[in-house]
Amino acid sequence: MSAAPSAPAGAPDTGPGRRLFFVRHGETDWNVAGRLQGRRDVPLNALGRIQAAQVGRVLNQLVGDVAGVHYVSSPLSRAAETMRILRTTLDLPASTFASDIRLAEISFGRWEGQTWPELRRRDHDGVRRRDLDPWRFQPPGGESYLDLCARVEKAIADLPGDAVIVTHGGVVRAALHVLAGMPEGEAALLPVRQGAVYVVAGGVFKVAD
Known part of the structure; x- marks a missing residue:
């Protein structure tokens, strides 16, 4: 179980008693290969489908009235x-x-489909700039985490109450920054687990699996 500090002033409020259950999609073959997926529409593999069912069982224990x-x-x-x-x-x-x-x-733009070792050979300067500031760096044709936070914040604000949100590692990082005050540098590098649930309530989060 992990917890983050209270959300910073101006961050969206999850509301009194409101709970948000963030789920990263299950594993894909591109995850196994270490390829940047971004907006590429890559399907789950066999383990990913098992992880999805496991998340359902975790949610059944966490949510109550599913x-x-x-x-x-x-x-x-x-x-x-x-x-x-x-x-x-x-x-x-x-x-x-x-x-x-x-x-x-x-979106990783033109970087999508490549692994980090491949990118370090093909776009060494770009990867170095990202290493220096992963939160604000924008890949060629892609988004920065600042861009991502803007749209994720709006999506969360439109939710009517308690919600199960199935999404992606980058979105979970953005949500933990926006809702739970996780520092930018920490959020950008956070390993977001598959088969787990990230519960955000009252400006803090915990991880359940």
Whole structure:
């Protein structure tokens, strides 16, 4: 279990008793290979589907009234399939959930599909600039974490109450910064686990699996 400090002044409030359950999609073959996925629509692999079912079982213990919360997913197939599997595990209709493009993964632009070792050979200067400031760096044709935070903050503000949010590692990092005050440098490098649930409530977070 992990916890973060109170959210900074001006950050969106999760509201009294409001709980947000962030889930990173299950594993893909590109995760295994270390390829930057970003907006590429890469499907789950066999382990990813197992992880999605495991998350459903974790949520069943955490949420309580699983039919009484809002469910929203990134539209990318690896997130949407994770949501369908976890809802099936919760005995809920598989496809009855919302989709929000603002919850899609951070865009790596022309870097997508490459591994970090490949990028260090092909765009050494660009990777070095990112290493110096990973929160504000914008890959060629892509987004920075500052860009990502702006759209994630708006998506969260539109949620009607308690919610299960199936999304991506970058979005979870942005949400923990926006909602729980995780420092930029820490959030940018945070390993976001698959098969786990990041619960944010009252300006702090915990991880359950």
